[in-house]
Every structure is written in C-alpha cells, then in structure tokens.
Amino acid sequence: MNKSAFIRARKRILGTNEKMGILPLAVILMLLIGIGFVFIYPILYMMVNSILSPDELADVSVNWVPREIYWGNYRKAIETLDFFTSFLNSVLMSAGPTVLQVTVTSFIGFGLARFRIKGKTLWMVLIISTFLIPDQVTKIPRYVLYHSYGILNTILPSYLPAVLGQGLKSAIFILIYYQFFASYPKALDEAAEIDGCSRFRIFYQIALPTAVPATVLSAVASFVWYWNETSQSTMFFGEKIKTLPMQLGIFTDRYTALYGAADALNEVDRLNEAVTLAGTFLSILPLLLLYLILQRKFMQSVEMTGIAGE
Amino acid sequence: MxxxxxxxxxxxxxxxxxxxxxxxxxxxxxxxxxxxxxxxxxxxxxxxxxxxxxxxxxxxLYYYDQALNVDPGFTIDLGKTLFFIFCFTPVIVVLSLIVSVLLNNKFRGRGIFRAIYFFPVIIMSGPVISTLLSKYTVSFSDAIPQIYEFLNSLPDTLKSPSVYILDNIILIMWFSGVQILIFLAGLQKINPNLYEAAAIDGAGTWEKFWKITLPHTKTLAVICTLYTIIDLANYSNNAVNQRITTRIFDDAGRIYSLSSAMSWIVFIVIMLIIGAVWLLFYLFSREKSK
Structure with missing residues (x-):
C-alpha cells in the first residue's frame, strides 16, 4: 500500500479539521442513540403498550411487537377523557394565554431594553424574583383573590395574569425579549424616530418583526407550559373547564364511573395498563403533533436567540 | 399636548x-x-x-413551630426533597452539557437527535409523569443487576445517592430539556475562529474541548444549575410539595396557615442554597481572574 492511500484512509477514519471522520462520528452517534433511547423509552413503551389487547397484555410472550393493533383501548380512553370537549378546553386555556403572554412580555421586554429608565435594576430584580417564588406559595392567596374578584371557574384566572405579564413563567419570556431587543442595533429605531415614528409604532412595525426567533421560542414554550399546567388550573377553573391533562389526572375515577369498578368487571372491560397508557398518549398527542410541525423552526430560533444571557 | x-x-x-x-x-x-x-x-x-x-x-411563629416540630413528616419530606435536588442537579447539568456538546457537532441527521432530546420538555407534566414513571417503566435494576451488586458494596454515603440516581435516571433526563437548550444555544455562539486557530496550533478535539468549549460554558453552567434547582424545588410532585398540598385543607384547624408556613420554610431553604451556589461561583471566578 502506498503512502498517500494510507493518509487518505486515515483522514476518512479519524477526520480532518474541516470534516469529521468515521470513527468520531460513530462514537458520537452511539452515545447519542444510547442516551436518546433512554430519553424516549417511556414514550415508546407507552405507544406499544397502548395498542395491546387485554389478552396480549396478559400474555408474557408478547413484549414489544403486538400481533395485531387493538384500537379498543383508544376508544375507551377517548370516552373516559371526554376527548373532544377536553381538547377544545385545552386549546382555549393554552392558546389564548399564550398569545396574550407573548404579546405583553415582548412589549415589556422592549421597554426595559430600549429606554433608559430610572430604577431599571430594581424592576429587573423584581421580575426575576417573581420567577423564584414557587407557585404553591401563592396558590391559596390567589385562589382567595380570584374568589373576591368573582372570576373563579371562568377563563380569567388564566387570561388576566397573562395579559399583565404575570402568567406562567412570564419572567423568562420577558428576559428572552429583553436580551433580544438589547442586542439588536439601535440605529433602526433612531432612523424611524427622526422620520416621526411613534415609539409604539417603532415597537410593532420595526422591533417586533425582527424578533421572530424570540417569538417562536416563547410561543412554543409558553403553549406547552400552559397545556401541561394542572395544579393551579384545577383549583382556579377545574370545576367548569376541564383540560386534557386534568382529565388524565382523574382518569381512574372517570373510568370507574363509566365502566364500573375494576375488580367487578370481566377481563375485557377492566381498567388496565393499556387503557391508561392510551389515555396518556392522547393527552400529549396534540403537543407532539405541534412540536413535530414546528421543531425545525423552533430549533433555529433557539440558535438565534440564545436563551441564557451571556 | x-x-x-x-x-x-x-x-x-x-x-x-x-x-x-x-x-x-x-x-x-x-x-x-x-x-x-x-x-x-x-x-x-x-x-x-x-x-x-x-x-x-x-x-x-406558631405555625412555623408546628411545621418544624409537630408535623411528623414535614422535616423528613423536606430532607427527601433536598436529597432529590442535591442528587439530581449535578447529574442534570453534566448530562445536558455532554449531550449539547455531542449535538453541537456537524453531522447528518443531527436535527432528528435535537428533536428527540427536546421531547421531554414537550410532554413534561404532572399527570403524564406520574402515569409513565410511577408504575409502568421498568427500573434499570432489573435490566443490569451487576451494577447494583457493585453499588451495594460501596460505603453508605456513596451508595444511597448513586442507587437513587440510577433508579431515577429517566426522570433526571426528562428534567434536562431546557438545560440542553441553554447549553446548545450558548455553544453556537462560540466564535469558530477560536477552534480554527487552535487547530492550526495543533490542538486536538480533546484539547479544544477542555481549553475552549468548557471555559465558555461556565456562565451557562451557573445559569443551568440555578434553573435546575428552582425547577426541581417547584416540581409539584416532589415530596415536600406534595405534603404542602395535602396540608392546605388541614383538618386540625390549621387550614391554609400551616401549608403557608411550610411553603415559606421551603422557600427560605431553597434561597439559601441558591445564594450559596452563587457565592461559590462568585468566589471561584474571582480567584481565577486574579
């Protein structure tokens, strides 16, 4: 073997500065696949087991590959979750607050980043401190407060804080926007101002359109957090408006109410693992679909925004 | 006008x-x-x-006294939660750093991996986690008993955290989504010229990681650590938060008050920890710059 062929082979295996070789790539892929498998193992487990029929569930020989797809679990789960109503409720209680929260936090972030206001440090400290105080500290007083406003069991306990920049993890979004607006060139603003543009118009016609990455990032994160929040929302509007995750939280009780107590029933109707997993899967399915559609855009936004301040 | x-x-x-x-x-x-x-x-x-x-x-201070000295489980649950935070935080930060460094390499299909690794953030919620993790996932102790045999032979101070971490490895990973994103976004911002210059001077991948990547992630690591501590402390299914929730409508005439006192005790403890972490980082970085 001549020397140049050897060097070429070495380059392909170990890689050069510009291009990664086969060996490092293999190591990276192995690590990523290994860790990634543990990451999504519960999801795979959930998907497979949710289509097992009661017979197969009892059959020890069926482990990962079911003999047939059994949709019965999903039929029961849809009914138990009251899927379509709960789904619409979930959308109502996630999309609305998300739009409001993202709009308002971008507004606030712009104000903090672009104007030399007195006491800015104080406001920043206060904003961060709202993130530090855990929800369970303020849960009961909020309940009392909303009770005195007379807005319990309406959409307002979720919408009102969102529109005032006090929604779920609002502080994070304010900081994301703050960072974004602080880092883009001020010359644009100044030019517009000389042309007689009002500050508010500068915000929504010049600043906001440049902040698309920050907006995508905030909107997705906000939507997901609102969708998954149960502990406060159950208390504030859970009696009237039941979202999918809330229904999942009371899945066993609902199932028993619909189909009867677990041990009194025959094998087919009994609440089993497969039905519960089908319910779990259904409750996160909308988020999964949303994420699959938006994930490329989302990842780009992460790269362009940088969530943490440097 | x-x-x-x-x-x-x-x-x-x-x-x-x-x-x-x-x-x-x-x-x-x-x-x-x-x-x-x-x-x-x-x-x-x-x-x-x-x-x-x-x-x-x-x-x-009656209710604070009740919480600390009278309520039988509160201090135990607080201890459990602190143990949970102390075990989880370092693992989460290191794991998310490793994953983000791996994901930051340029290769085909990394988009898919990024999507997978951010999955947990999407589905993280109380009910989903409790359904998935409490009953239905196999613990790794069944899969690889040798690891447990090894860990059981360790002294107790090492044994209990490592067994705990291994038992909860999926939960740990599921808490690292945001942290991976923070690191990944930060890694993107490192000037590629630095790596090029280092390569010209003969630095290998290993050296580049220790001399360029790691120093650049220092601030990010602090942010991640603080975020993780807050995230875990506010996690509604941790032992102490569950106790607080069950104490809200306490029947012994301590309605609201006892749970409020408990929440504030937890809050103060967590703030002390955060302060300590921050102070450590501050002292450490000052030492370095001298």
Whole structure:
C-alpha cells in the first residue's frame, strides 16, 4: 500500500479539521442513540403498550411487537377523557394565554431594553424574583383573590395574569425579549424616530418583526407550559373547564364511573395498563403533533436567540 | 399636548419606558404582590372562614413551630426533597452539557437527535409523569443487576445517592430539556475562529474541548444549575410539595396557615442554597481572574 492511500484512509477514519471522520462520528452517534433511547423509552413503551389487547397484555410472550393493533383501548380512553370537549378546553386555556403572554412580555421586554429608565435594576430584580417564588406559595392567596374578584371557574384566572405579564413563567419570556431587543442595533429605531415614528409604532412595525426567533421560542414554550399546567388550573377553573391533562389526572375515577369498578368487571372491560397508557398518549398527542410541525423552526430560533444571557 | 412639548428628552424617555413597563407594574401590584404578602400574613395567623369572608388573627411563629416540630413528616419530606435536588442537579447539568456538546457537532441527521432530546420538555407534566414513571417503566435494576451488586458494596454515603440516581435516571433526563437548550444555544455562539486557530496550533478535539468549549460554558453552567434547582424545588410532585398540598385543607384547624408556613420554610431553604451556589461561583471566578 502506498503512502498517500494510507493518509487518505486515515483522514476518512479519524477526520480532518474541516470534516469529521468515521470513527468520531460513530462514537458520537452511539452515545447519542444510547442516551436518546433512554430519553424516549417511556414514550415508546407507552405507544406499544397502548395498542395491546387485554389478552396480549396478559400474555408474557408478547413484549414489544403486538400481533395485531387493538384500537379498543383508544376508544375507551377517548370516552373516559371526554376527548373532544377536553381538547377544545385545552386549546382555549393554552392558546389564548399564550398569545396574550407573548404579546405583553415582548412589549415589556422592549421597554426595559430600549429606554433608559430610572430604577431599571430594581424592576429587573423584581421580575426575576417573581420567577423564584414557587407557585404553591401563592396558590391559596390567589385562589382567595380570584374568589373576591368573582372570576373563579371562568377563563380569567388564566387570561388576566397573562395579559399583565404575570402568567406562567412570564419572567423568562420577558428576559428572552429583553436580551433580544438589547442586542439588536439601535440605529433602526433612531432612523424611524427622526422620520416621526411613534415609539409604539417603532415597537410593532420595526422591533417586533425582527424578533421572530424570540417569538417562536416563547410561543412554543409558553403553549406547552400552559397545556401541561394542572395544579393551579384545577383549583382556579377545574370545576367548569376541564383540560386534557386534568382529565388524565382523574382518569381512574372517570373510568370507574363509566365502566364500573375494576375488580367487578370481566377481563375485557377492566381498567388496565393499556387503557391508561392510551389515555396518556392522547393527552400529549396534540403537543407532539405541534412540536413535530414546528421543531425545525423552533430549533433555529433557539440558535438565534440564545436563551441564557451571556 | 402643549405640556408634553416642554418635557425634556430624558423625561420623555422615562415616560415612554414606563408606558411599556406599565402592564407589568400593574400586574405585579394586582395579581402577584398581594398573594405573596397575603401568604406571609397567613403563615403568621390563624385563618377563619366565615361565610365568604376570611379572618386572620395573629399567632406569631406558631405555625412555623408546628411545621418544624409537630408535623411528623414535614422535616423528613423536606430532607427527601433536598436529597432529590442535591442528587439530581449535578447529574442534570453534566448530562445536558455532554449531550449539547455531542449535538453541537456537524453531522447528518443531527436535527432528528435535537428533536428527540427536546421531547421531554414537550410532554413534561404532572399527570403524564406520574402515569409513565410511577408504575409502568421498568427500573434499570432489573435490566443490569451487576451494577447494583457493585453499588451495594460501596460505603453508605456513596451508595444511597448513586442507587437513587440510577433508579431515577429517566426522570433526571426528562428534567434536562431546557438545560440542553441553554447549553446548545450558548455553544453556537462560540466564535469558530477560536477552534480554527487552535487547530492550526495543533490542538486536538480533546484539547479544544477542555481549553475552549468548557471555559465558555461556565456562565451557562451557573445559569443551568440555578434553573435546575428552582425547577426541581417547584416540581409539584416532589415530596415536600406534595405534603404542602395535602396540608392546605388541614383538618386540625390549621387550614391554609400551616401549608403557608411550610411553603415559606421551603422557600427560605431553597434561597439559601441558591445564594450559596452563587457565592461559590462568585468566589471561584474571582480567584481565577486574579
């Protein structure tokens, strides 16, 4: 073997500065696949087991590959979750607050980043401190407060804080926007101002359109957090408006109410693992679909925004 | 209108800035500050509900005493939660750093991996986690018993955290989504010229990681650590938060007050930890720059 062929082979295996070789790539892929498998193992487990029929569930020989797809679990789960109503409720209680929260936090972030206001440090400290105080500290007083406003069991306990920049993890979004607006060139603003543009118009016609990455990032994160929040929302509007995750939280009780107590029933109707997993899967399915559609855009936004301040 | 023209530029700047900040200030006063103060008040007073009105009567530190000395499980659960935070935080931070460094390499299909690794954030929620993790996932102890045999032979101070971590490895990973994103976004910002210059000087991948990548992630690591501690402390399914929730409607006439006192004790402890972490980082970075 001549020397140049050897060097070429070495380059392909170990890689050069510009291009990664086969060996490092293999190591990276192995690590990523290994860790990634543990990451999504519960999801795979959930998907497979949710289509097992009661017979197969009892059959020890069926482990990962079911003999047939059994949709019965999903039929029961849809009914138990009251899927379509709960789904619409979930959308109502996630999309609305998300739009409001993202709009308002971008507004606030712009104000903090672009104007030399007195006491800015104080406001920043206060904003961060709202993130530090855990929800369970303020849960009961909020309940009392909303009770005195007379807005319990309406959409307002979720919408009102969102529109005032006090929604779920609002502080994070304010900081994301703050960072974004602080880092883009001020010359644009100044030019517009000389042309007689009002500050508010500068915000929504010049600043906001440049902040698309920050907006995508905030909107997705906000939507997901609102969708998954149960502990406060159950208390504030859970009696009237039941979202999918809330229904999942009371899945066993609902199932028993619909189909009867677990041990009194025959094998087919009994609440089993497969039905519960089908319910779990259904409750996160909308988020999964949303994420699959938006994930490329989302990842780009992460790269362009940088969530943490440097 | 005329008045406005007389305002100086600086004053107008102030006005405009506060106009943008106004929603937050109003919101802070109406829906955030009041509940916080009210919660403090409740932790120091007995709460009496008559009809639709609530009466508070001052009891001093009574409920704090109840929480710390009388309630049988509170201190135990607080300890459990702190153990949970101490075990999880370092693993989460290191794991998310490793994963983000791996994901930051340029290769085909990394988009798919990124999508997978951010999955947990999407589906993280109380009910989903409790269904998935409490009953239905196999613990690794069944899969690889040798690891447990090895760990059991270790002294107790090493054994219990490592067994705990291994038992909860999936949960740990599921808490690292945001942290991976923070690191990944930060890694993207490192100037590629640095790596090129290092390569020209003969640095290998290993050296580049230790000399360039790692120093650049220092601030990010602190942010991740603090975020993780807060995230874990606020996680509604951790032992102490579950206890607080069950104590809200305490039947022994301590309704609201006891749970408020407990929440504030936890809050103070967590703030002390955060302060300590921050101080450590501060001292450490000052030492370095000398």
């Amino acid at each position: 005329k008045n406005k023209r007389h305002l100086s530029f600086a004053a107008r700047e102030q006005l405009a800035g506060y106009a943008f900040l106004a929603p937050w200030i109003i919101g802070f006063l109406t829906v955030t500050l009041y509940p916080v103060l009210y919660s403090v008040a409740m932790s120091f007073s007995a709460v009496k509900i008559t009809g639709s009105s609530i009466k508070l009567s001052w009891r001093g």
